Amino acid sequence: MNTILLVDHTEYKHQLQKLLEQHYAVVSVDSAYDAISTLNMQDVDLVISQVELPGDNAFDLYNYLQKHYTYIPAIMITEKDIDTFFDKIFTQGIGNVLKIPVNENEFINLVDKIISRKNIFGLEHYVNNITNTNSIRITSSKQIQPTVDTMLSTIESWGFAIKNKSVINLILNEMIINAVYHSHGYTREKEMRIPVELKSGQYVDVTLCHNASLYAIAITDYQGTLTKEKILQSIHKAIEQEQLILKAVETGEDISDKISETGRGIDLMRKLASEFYFIIQQNKRTEIILLFESDPNAKKSSSLKIIEDIH
Structure with a gap:
């Protein structure tokens, strides 16, 4: 079973974790620091992270992934209008940012395609x-x-x-x-x-x-x-x-x-x-x-x- 690292300190993480656990193994942490520790200790197939985190933010975490784990894809989630911080998305080359609350079917569909790379065309x-x-x-x-x-x-x-x-x-x-x-x-x-x-x-x-x-x-x-x-x-x-x-x-x-x-x-x-x-x-x-x-x-x-x- 594929493993997803969920990085979220808000109450919304419980809803996402429950949804994801129907399909994947989920490791949940509250901060970028804990996420990096987890990445160094176990294999992960996808990182899903809130943009705003205690201490470091998701952009710091994404930068760490790009330097040390380029093969692990990431999805960012946020309550904000992504246009307000698109300069950071552009600078770091982030391809997947979802507004929350997510559409559950759309979310799982995207997660599955990013992890499996199957059935992505058509x-x-x-x-x-x-x-x-x-x-x-x-x-x-x-x-x-x-x-x-x-x-x-x-x-x-x-x-x-x-x-x-x-x-x-x-x-x-x-x-x-x-x-x-x-x-x-x-x-x-x-x-x-x-x-x-x-x-x-x-x-x-x-x-x-x-x-x-x-x-x-x-x-x-x-x-x-x-x-x-x-x-x-x-x-x-x-x-x-x-x-x-x-x-x-x-x-x-x-x-x-x-x-x-x-x-x-x-x-x-x-x-x-x-x-x-x-x-x-x-x-x-x-x-x-x-x-x-x-x-x-x-x-x-x-x-x-x-x-x-x-x-």
């Missing part, structure tokens, strides 16, 4: 009781907008009302454009808005599915050039720009030369998707998965989930 491993599935293969940039149009009309034909449809259109366009252009080495062509045809055997797959309560989208390329660092950099840049805009509203400062489109799609995705995942198999495959609940009052994810297949 909507069927993120959506239960799938009713319908539709797939589109893209080999040319000229297919991008028609593909997005088909995706949106298909989702509506399944009976879902697409909230913020124009924004979803923008998100899907940017995600697919990145998969077609950046992933295949056509960054210059994208900047110059030059249409491209992918080489023979190269393509991007877009898959849609739904169940009774949500619809989901997967965008997959088979180059695997997206990295955790690039994702974090894009989100960090988007957060910085949002802060600049808010400040400019108050001060009247002209910030037009400081604002770019970098990270715009990822940032909007974070705000609108119920759940989202970045799945990376370096130099082989990248998949972005978006889940949208049909319930307009459903809680949006403020978490960060990057699953890397490092085997």
Whole structure:
């Protein structure tokens, strides 16, 4: 049985421990100091830690893991808005941060995938009781907008009302454009808005599915050039720009030369998707998965989930 080290000094740890013990052996400690002592004494498959801990914080613990136990993955949990400390997430390269209270199914699903590195690709491993599935293969940039149009009309034909449809259109366009252009080495062509045809055997797959309560989208390329660092950099840049805009509203400062489109799609995705995942198999495959609940009052994810297949 896999072992999880749970580092949490709050009462919430009892709820998490009870949930985790249904699937794993759990060692629970209250501080980063005790966590480091445990790591030096026994084998651990995953560390789950509160961001704020007595004495040292989870960032100190993560730094210790990166120096001495690079093979042990970590998930951070927090009550805070992760944007308020994203500079630290970005600097230390932390890929998984969950807002508490966690969605139990989402939490266990993520834990299982990070530990096992199995069943990490494919909507069927993120959506239960799938009713319908539709797939589109893209080999040319000229297919991008028609593909997005088909995706949106298909989702509506399944009976879902697409909230913020124009924004979803923008998100899907940017995600697919990145998969077609950046992933295949056509960054210059994208900047110059030059249409491209992918080489023979190269393509991007877009898959849609739904169940009774949500619809989901997967965008997959088979180059695997997206990295955790690039994702974090894009989100960090988007957060910085949002802060600049808010400040400019108050001060009247002209910030037009400081604002770019970098990270715009990822940032909007974070705000609108119920759940989202970045799945990376370096130099082989990248998949972005978006889940949208049909319930307009459903809680949006403020978490960060990057699953890397490092085997």
